[in-house]
Amino acid sequence: MKKLFFSAALMALASCMTFTSCSDDDNNENGGGASVIDPKEVSFVVTSGDPNTDLTGGVYMKVYNDLSTAKNGENVYGAADAVKCYDSFTQVTYNKTTGVFTGYIYARGASAEGIGSLKAGLRSYQVENGKMVEIGSPVLVSAFGNTGTFGTYSYAAQISQPYAMVVDKTGAGNNIALGLTQYAIDEVNPNISNIVDMGNNQVAMVVNYSNRDSAAVAICDYSLNIKKMIYDDRIGTSVGAMRSVRYTQSGADDNGNIYVFSGSSATDSKVGALRIKKGETEFDKNYQFNIFAASDGYRFRKAFHISGSKFLLEFYLDKNKYGNMDASGKMAVVDMDAKTLTWVTGLPDASTVSFGWGDGYADAYYLPVAAPTSMSGGSGSGSGGSWNHGAKSVTRAESTSSVTPTIYKIDATTGVASPFMTFGNGDLLKAITILKQ
Numbered sequence: 259m260k261k262l263f264f265s266a267a268l269m270a271l272a273s274c275m276t277f278t279s280c281s282d283d284d285n286n287e288n289g290g291g292a293s294v295i296d297p298k299e300v301s302f303v304v305t306s307g308d309p310n311t312d313l314t315g316g317v318y319m320k321v322y323n324d325l326s327t328a329k330n331g332e333n334v335y336g337a338a339d340a341v342k343c344y345d346s347f348t349q350v351t352y353n354k355t356t357g358v359f360t361g362y363i364y365a366r367g368a369s370a371e372g373i374g375s376l377k378a379g380l381r382s383y384q385v386e387n388g389k390m391v392e393i394g395s396p397v398l399v400s401a402f403g404n405t406g407t408f409g410t411y412s413y414a415a416q417i418s419q420p421y422a423m424v425v426d427k428t429g430a431g432n433n434i435a436l437g438l439t440q441y442a443i444d445e446v447n448p449n450i451s452n453i454v455d456m457g458n459n460q461v462a463m464v465v466n467y468s469n470r471d472s473a474a475v476a477i478c479d480y481s482l483n484i485k486k487m488i489y490d491d492r493i494g495t496s497v498g499a500m501r502s503v504r505y506t507q508s509g510a511d512d513n514g515n516i517y518v519f520s521g522s523s524a525t526d527s528k529v530g531a532l533r534i535k536k537g538e539t540e541f542d543k544n545y546q547f548n549i550f551a552a553s554d555g556y557r558f559r560k561a562f563h564i565s566g567s568k569f570l571l572e573f574y575l576d577k578n579k580y581g582n583m584d585a586s587g588k589m590a591v592v593d594m595d596a597k598t599l600t601w602v603t604g605l606p607d608a609s610t611v612s613f614g615w616g617d618g619y620a621d622a623y624y625l626p627v628a629a630p631t632s633m634s635g636g637s638g639s640g641s642g643g644s645w646n647h648g649a650k651s652v653t654r655a656e657s658t659s660s661v662t663p664t665i666y667k668i669d670a671t672t673g674v675a676s677p678f679m680t681f682g683n684g685d686l687l688k689a690i691t692i693l694k695q
Contacts, residue, residue, distance in 0.1 A: 294565075294620050297326035301693045302617075302624075303359060303390065304665070304679075306334035307346055307686040312631045313367035316344045317688055319359075319383070319390045325619065325692065329679045336684065341390040343381060344372030350615055350689045353407040356427035359383040359390065359691060360412040362405050378402060380414055382429035385693065394429015403504035408455040409480040415450035417502060422450065422482060436463075437484050441476070443467055448474060451497040452506040453482075454516050462516050462534060464508045466497040471525065473518050473532055477539045490541045493530050494523025498559040499582050509563040517569065517594050519549070521558035522580045526550050529557055531594065549592065552599040559586040564618035567595040568670045570625075575608060587613060591623075591670050602668055604675035611661055615689035623668040624678060626687035629661035663687050 301323050308315035320340040322329070334340050346367030351360045361381045368377045379398045383390040403417030414423045420438045425431045438448050448465035455461055456477075463476040463484070472491035476484045496518050498505030507519040514536035523529050529550035533542040550557070553573065557580040560572040573588040574580040587608025591600045606627060614626030663685045667678035681687065 295694065297620060298324050300325040300619065301385070303352075303385075303689075303691040303693065304332075304334050304626075304687070305347060305350060305361070305615075305689040305691070306340075306663075306681070307688050308335055309629060309631055309683070309686040312686060313346045313348070313364065314369075315346065316342060316369060316372065317346050317361070318342050321385055321388050321390065323388075328677065332679055332681045332685075334681065334685055339389075341383075343392075344369035345379075345381065345396075347381075347688060349405050350691055351405055351407050351412055352617075352691045352693065353410065353412055353427070354694065356410050357384055357693070358393070358412060358427055358429075359385075360405070360407075360425065362402060362414060363396075365401075372396070373398070380412065380423065380425055380431070382412065382425060392429075394425075397423060397425055397429070397431035399423045399433075401502070403502070404450065404452055404506055406453050406506065408453050408461045409459070411480070413453060415453070415504075417504060418449060420447065422453070424482070434482050436482055438465070438476075441465075441484070441487050444469055448476075449497075449504075451504065452508045453478075454508055454510050456510075456516065456536075457514060462508075464496050464518055466495045471495050471523055471528060473520065473541070475518060475534070475541075486539065488540055490532055492528070492541075492546050493518070493532055494520035494525060494528035496520050498522070498561075500559070500586075501582065505560045507558075507561045509561060509569065511563065511567045511594060512565060513567070515567070515594075517561075519558075519561045519569075519571075521549075521561070521571070522574075523557075526555070531592075533594070547592070547594060547597045549599065552592070552597070553590065556588065558590075562616065562618065562623070564591065564623045564668075564670045565621050566593075566670075568593050568618075568621070570602075570616070570618070570623045570668065570670075572613075585609065587611075589625075589668070589675075591668070591673050600671075600673035602673045602675055605666060605668075606661065612686070614687045615691075617690055617692045618670075619692045619694055621670045623670060624690045624692065625666045625668060625675070626663075626690055627661070627666060628663040628685065628687045629683075631686060665690050 318340040320334045345363045347361035348364040349362040365378045373396045402414035412425045420436045446469045451464040471494040496507045516534040519531045531547040533545040556573045558571045558573040562570045575585045589602035616625040663681035665679040666675040668675045
């Protein structure tokens with residue numbers, strides 16, 4: 259399920275408009291620069307669940323206007339002006355070209371009133387008259403490991419299977435068989451870690467092998483036909499994991515350069531990042547960022563683009579514990595151009611909260627924080643899905659703790675986090691999605 263579960267973007271024009279694409283796949287420029295609109299004119303979606311039922315209680319989605327003004331005492335779950343989905347989303351994405359918002363449904367979060375009991379899948383939405391409106395029908399998948407967007411599509415990569423469910427701007431799904439078996443190494447096939455849009459009908463499909471610790475990227479077209487595979491052993495494998503979840507450790511900056519991270523290699527010198535420069539299809543031999551050294555020996559689970567050349571990394575809490583079930587939630591901003599790292603301050607103790615799926619815009623990252631639940635314990639449940647990364651048992655009484663559900667705004671220059679929106683205790687914040695272009 260992912261991812262990131264649960265990255266993505268378009269500015270909401272006026273809230274009374276429906277977002278549609280005016281370009282075809284071949285001319286898509288997702289891999290290029292990003293325009294910055296006055297935050298007062300930017301809309302965003304808050305997705306929230308119920309802290310008492312979490313995955314089994316469905317979600318509500320509410321569209322807000324004005325990213326520049328702080329808000330207090332908000333309510334989304336159960337609100338009359340919010341849109342309900344009976345299924346619960348563990349990840350969300352937003353395609354800036356088509357204006358399509360996609361919610362990804364983990365089987366445990368599926369509802370008999372929704373997609374169907376214990377069914378995994380995707381639902382697609384657009385904004386109409388200031389509200390989320392579903393387009394197409396729910397798309398079923400057998401399972402998913404990571405999610406994202408490229409061209410005019412959303413996708414869910416099926417974990418440990420050579421398939422990707424690709425959903426178009428009408429909400430229709432196409433399960434694409436990927437030619438990954440021809441790139442097996444010692445009879446081990448690669449798995450998808452992420453698909454990064456390069457623009458001009460081209461993507462970088464970041465893959466990982468269970469039997470090797472190095473970076474690997476397949477250069478493909480928008481139909482996911484593989485043109486070439488490139489490798490580099492200067493860093494380790496590029497994928498984050500917790501249980502069956504697969505988290506993205508790659509992404510493009512605003513200039514179209516792609517950064518491939520490795521956060522949990524057992525080899526210290528391989529914890530870092532490489533670059534594929536815009537317009538190129540090889541790793542830049544002159545670029546390597548040693549993040550292990552910059553962080554004083556920490557490893558990380560996730561990477562999210564903020565804006566410009568800055569990314570938010572979610573680090574493990576303990577330098578010596580960076581396995582599949584170990585706790586994460588220590589945040590830092592990295593500037594990939596300057597090769598600098600700034601630790602984030604001002605967030606609650608990661609062991610006492612659940613992080614939701616955040617989003618970046620104009621040198622700031624917006625991160626949802628809520629109380630943990632029995633399904634989303636503390637110790638870094640992680641930005642991108644309510645998951646108990648710390649294997650902490652949480653009772654329902656604890657889910658109504660003193661933690662005020664809050665979306666924090668992280669200043670990407672200083673690393674200081676401050677409250678942007680607060681909510682009532684009836685909200686389990688799942689995601690904030692900024693509608694930008």
